[in-house]
Amino acid sequence: MRLQNKVAIITAGASGMGKAGAKLFSKEGAIVNILDINEESGQAVVEEIEASGGKAHFYRTDMTSVEDIKATVDKITDKYRKIDILWNHAGTPGPGGVDQVEEDGFDFALDLNVKSGFFLTKYVLPFMKDNGGSIIFTSSISGLVGSYFSPVYSTAKGGVSNMVRALAMSLGEHKIRVNSVCPGFTETPMLKEFLARDEDDDMEANANKVLSRVPLGRFAYAEDVANAALFLASDESVYITGVNLPVDGGYTA
Template identity: 45%
Template sequence: MNRLQDKVAVITGSGSGMGASAAKLFSREGAKVVVVDLNADAGQSVADDINKSGGEAIFVQVDTGKEADLKRMVDESIKAFGRVDAYWHNAGIAGAGAISETSEEEYDLQLSIHLKGGFFGFKHLLPHMIKNGGGSVLFTSSVSGLKPSPASPSYSIAKSGLNILAQCIALGHGKDNIRANTICPGPVETPLWPSFMNRNPDIISPEVLTQKFIERVPLGRLIQPEEIADAALFLCSDDAKMISGVLLPVDGGLVVA
C-alpha cells in the first residue's frame, strides 16, 4: 500500500479496461488520479468511483490524436493538483487489418491515437516534470510492437514507435530524473477484445480465433486488465526508480513462443 502516496498520475484510456483498473489501483496506492478518456460517460464514472471510495480524481475528456486536447489535459491536471509525477499513455484502438485492407484514414488514425498521445502528451508535461524534479512516463505498446504483425502492420508500426519514443525519452531526459518505459501486453481481455476478434466472422468465428490466441500463450490464458495495472503500478512507483528504457512484455510468455 501507499506505493504512490501523494503522487499525481495521469492515465489516458482510463475509462475502461486496463486504464480503469490502473486508475483505481493507483488511487488505492495513494495517488491523485487524472482519468483521461474520449468517452465522457465512462471516464467520469471511473473518476466518480474513485472519489466515492475516498480517493481524489478528476476526469478530462481528450482525443489523444489532437495536440490541443493533450495540452488541455496537462493544463487541467496542473490546475487541479499542481504537479504530475506519472504519465501513462494507455489509450489505443484495435488494429486496422492487413496492408491490402488498410485505408489511409485507418493508417493515420493508428499513428495519431497511439503516437501523438505519447509524443505530445509528454511534450507538454516535460517542463512540469523538470520543475518538479522528475517523473515516470509509461506507454502501452504491445507484443506487436516487439514482433512484426502482418495481420495489422499499421498497429505494429504505431506500437513499435512508442517503444522507440520511450527509449528516446529515457536517453534524452535521464538527466532530468525522468524515466520512460513501455508495457507490451499480449492478448488482454478488455472491451477492445471482442471487436478485434470479430473482424472477419465469415472467415473465422471469434470463439475459434480467441482459442487460437490462447493456444499461443505459454501460460495458457488471456491476460486480465488487473495484471497490466499491476505492472504499470510497479513501473510508475519508486520500486522501479532505476528502471528506464525498458520494453516490458506482460504476455504470458507469448513474445518468446
Template identity: 35%
Template structure:
C-alpha cells in the same frame, strides 16, 4: 501509506479496459488519478469508483486526436493539483486490415490517436516531470514486436511509440525521469466479447500463451504499471515490459 501516496497521475483511455485497471491499481496505492477519455458517460462512472479510494481523482473528457488541445490537458492537471508525477499514455484506436488493404486513412487513425497523443503529451509533461523526478509509461504491443498479420497500422504506431520512448529515456534520464513501456495481453471487454463470438479461435490463442490465460486488467496489467510508476523502478528506463504471460521472449 501507499506506494503512490500523494502522487498525481494522468491516464489516457482511463474510462475502461486496461486504463481503468491501471487507474484502480493506482488509487488503491494513494495516487490522485486524472483519467482522460473520449467517452464522457463511461469516464464519469469510472471516476466515481476511483473517488471511493481517492476523492480528489477526476475525469477530463477529450478527443486525443485534437492535438492542439493536449498541452492544455497537462496544464489543467498541474493547475488543479500543483504538480504532475506520472503520465500514462494508454489510449489508442486502430483498424485491423490485411497489409495490402491498409489505407492512409487507417494509418492516420492509428497515429493520430496513439502515436501523436503520446508524443505531444510527453512534450507537455516533461517540464513538470523534471520537478517531481516523475515517470512516463507508454504502451507497446506484441503486434509491433512480432509483426502480427493484419495489424500494419497498429504495429507501425506502436513501434514508433517504442522508438520515441527510448529516445526520451536517453534524453531525460539525467533529469531523473523514467520512461518505459508495457506490452500487454489483457482480458479486456473487447477480448471477452470476442471469446463469446469466436470461442474456438479464442481458445486457440489462449493455448499459445505459456500461462494459458489473458492478463487481468487490474491485478496483472495494472500492478505492472504500478511497479513502473513507483519508486521500485527508479533504476529502470527505456525498457519494454512484456506483461503477456510469456508470449514474447527475447
C-alpha cells in the same frame, strides 16, 4: 502506500486496462487524472474511486487533437503545478490486413497510438523536470514482434517501443524514467476487435490460435497490466528505464 500524494495522468482511463490502472493507482495514494473521450464512463470511474475514499478527476479529451491535449494539461497543471506519473495508455487496434487499410484508418491508428503520447509527454515535461517522475507508455507484444492480424498496429506500437527507448536516453538527466507495458491479448472490451477485425473472421478459432502460443494458458486480465504499470510508476522501479515490459503470459518468449 506506493504512490502517496503523487499526481498521475492516465489516458483512456474510462475502461479496460486504463480503468483498472486508475483504480489501482488511487488505492495506492495517487491523485488520478483520467483523460478519455467517453465522458459518461470516465465520470463513473471517478465516482467509483471517490466512493472508495480516493481522489480522481475526469477530463474529456480527444487524444487525436494536439490542441485538446494541451488544453487538458493546462487545466491539470494550473491546479497541481506538477505531474509525477504519466501513463500514455490511449490506443486503438486499427485496421486489419494491408488490403483492408484506407488512409483515414491508417492515420487514426498512428495518431491515437503514437502521436497522442508523444505530445502529451511534451506538454507534461515542464512540470516533471524539477522533481523527476515516471512516464509509462502502453505498447504491445505487437510492438516487439510482428502482428499476424494487423501490420498497421505493429507499425504504431513498434514506434511506441522505440520512442520509449529514445525518451529514456534523453530524459534520464532529469531523473525521468520512461518505460512501457506490452500487453498480450487481454480480456477487455477491445479484445474482440483484435480477434475479429472482419466479418469473415472466426473469433473462436483466432482465440484458440493465440492461446496455443501462451505458456500460461490464458488471456491477460486488465489487472495484470495495471499491476505492471504500478510497478513502473512506483519507486520500486527507480533504476529501470528504457524497458518495454511484456505482460503476455510468455507469448513473446
